[in-house]
Amino acid sequence: MELSELRQILPPDQPAFRAAQVYRAIYNQKVGDLVQISTLPAKLRAQLAANAELGLPVADQIYNSVDGTRRYLLKLQDGRTVETVLMPEEDRDTVCISSQVGCPVDCKFCMTALMGLERSLTAGEIVGQVLYVARDNGLLVSNKRFNIVMMGMGEPLLNLPNVLKATRILTDPEAVGMSERRITVSTSGIIPKIEELGKAEVRPKLAISLNASTEEQRQELMPITRKWHLSDLMEACRAYPLRTWEQLTFEYVLLKDVNDTDADARRVVRLLANINCKVNLIALNPGPGIPFETPLPERVASFQEIVRRAMPCFIRRPRGLDIYAACGQLKRNLA
Numbered sequence: 440m441e442l443s444e445l446r447q448i449l450p451p452d453q454p455a456f457r458a459a460q461v462y463r464a465i466y467n468q469k470v471g472d473l474v475q476i477s478t479l480p481a482k483l484r485a486q487l488a489a490n491a492e493l494g495l496p497v498a499d500q501i502y503n504s505v506d507g508t509r510r511y512l513l514k515l516q517d518g519r520t521v522e523t524v525l526m527p528e529e530d531r532d533t534v535c536i537s538s539q540v541g542c543p544v545d546c547k548f549c550m551t552a553l554m555g556l557e558r559s560l561t562a563g564e565i566v567g568q569v570l571y572v573a574r575d576n577g578l579l580v581s582n583k584r585f586n587i588v589m590m591g592m593g594e595p596l597l598n599l600p601n602v603l604k605a606t607r608i609l610t611d612p613e614a615v616g617m618s619e620r621r622i623t624v625s626t627s628g629i630i631p632k633i634e635e636l637g638k639a640e641v642r643p644k645l646a647i648s649l650n651a652s653t654e655e656q657r658q659e660l661m662p663i664t665r666k667w668h669l670s671d672l673m674e675a676c677r678a679y680p681l682r683t684w685e686q687l688t689f690e691y692v693l694l695k696d697v698n699d700t701d702a703d704a705r706r707v708v709r710l711l712a713n714i715n716c717k718v719n720l721i722a723l724n725p726g727p728g729i730p731f732e733t734p735l736p737e738r739v740a741s742f743q744e745i746v747r748r749a750m751p752c753f754i755r756r757p758r759g760l761d762i763y764a765a766c767g768q769l770k771r772n773l774a
C-alpha cells in the first residue's frame with residue numbers, strides 16, 4: 440500500500456500523521472509485524488492488525504552458484520512461486536525481480552515462456568522480493584551499491600500499474616528511499632505501455648529487448664511483434680522522453696546462425712541510429728526445450744565490434760548459469 444491507501448484503512452478518528460507513521464515503519468524501518476509499531480497506541484495497533492496483514496514472501500528454495508549468484512524461489516501468499524536473483528559484484532549488488540508468475544509473451548528462446556502466464560504480481564509482491572533478498576543478505580536497499588532490474592519472470596509492462604506503484608514505494612525517501620536511476624525495467628516491446636511509462640512522474644530506466652534486426656526475424660523469435668511491429672517500436676523509442684541523465688538500453692540475445700551475423704550487427708546499428716542508447720549483447724543461455732544454440736565467443740566479439748563503432752555495446756556476462764539463474768532460464772525449478 441501507498442500512503443494514500445494506508446490513510447483509508449486507518450479509523451477516521453485518527454490524526455493525519457498516523458498513516459505516515461505506519462508507512463515509515465513498514466518501508467523505512469522495515470518492521471516485521473504491525474504490532475511492532477511501538478509509536479502507535481495499542482488499540483490502533485490491534486485495529487490495524489485486524490484489518491490488514493504485513494509480511495514478506497518466504498523462501499521455498501535457495502540455490503547458490505559458484506559465481507556468488509543466488510537464486511531464490513519465493514513463495515507468495517497463494518502458494519505460487521516466483522524467482523528472484525541476487526548478483527553480488529565488487530562494486531554493486533543487483534537484484535533481478537519478477538513482475539508476473541510466468542509470462543504471456545511467447546519468446547522462442549526463453550524458458551519462462553514455457554510456463555505461460557499464471558498471474559500478475561501485486562505491488563506488495565514486487566517490493567516484497569526486494570525487501571526479502573535485502574534482509575536475507577544484510578543489504579541496505581538505500582545504499583548506492585544496490586540496484587534493481589525488473590528482468591525476472593514476466594513482462595513488466597503488462598503489469599504496469601503495479602510496477603509503477605512498486606517503483607514509487609521503492610523510491611520514496613519516506614519509504615524505501617532508492618534512486619530512480621538504480622532501477623531498470625525491461626520490456627519485450629509493448630508499444631502503448633512504453634508511451635504510458637514515459638508519462639509517469641516516477642519511473643525506472645527503460646531497457647528494450649530488441650533481439651532481432653529485421654521485422655520478419657523478430658516476428659519469428661518474438662511472436663508479439665505480429666501485434667507490435669518493430670518499425671513502430673523504433674518510433675516509440677525515438678519519441679520516448681528520456682530524462683537528462685538517462686539513456687535507453689537495448690538487449691539483444693544472440694542465437695547461433697539465426698540473428699548473430701555481421702549483417703545483423705550492421706542492421707542493428709542502422710535501426711538504432713539517432714537514439715541515445717547503449718546495447719547489451721547476451722549470448723543465449725541454453726535450456727531444455729529451447730531450440731537454439733549459443734554462438735561461439737568469436738562470433739559474439741565480432742558482432743560487438745561492429746555495433747561498438749556506432750554506440751556503446753557490452754557483452755552481458757552470464758550469472759548463475761549452473762543454477763539456472765541466468766537471463767531466460769527462470770522457470771521455477773532445476774528440471
Ligand code: SAH
Nearest residue numbers: 549590593625626627648690723724766767
Ligand atoms: N520480459 C522482459 C523482461 C524479462 S526477460 C523482457 O523480455 O524484456 C530479460 C532478458 O532476458 C530479455 O532481454 C530477454 O530477451 C533475455 N532472455 C530471454 N531468454 C534468454 C535466454 N535463453 N538467453 C539469454 N537471454 C535471454
Ligand code: SF4
Nearest residue numbers: 542544546549552627
Ligand atoms: Fe516473457 Fe521476457 Fe521471456 Fe519474452 S523474454 S517470454 S517477454 S520473460
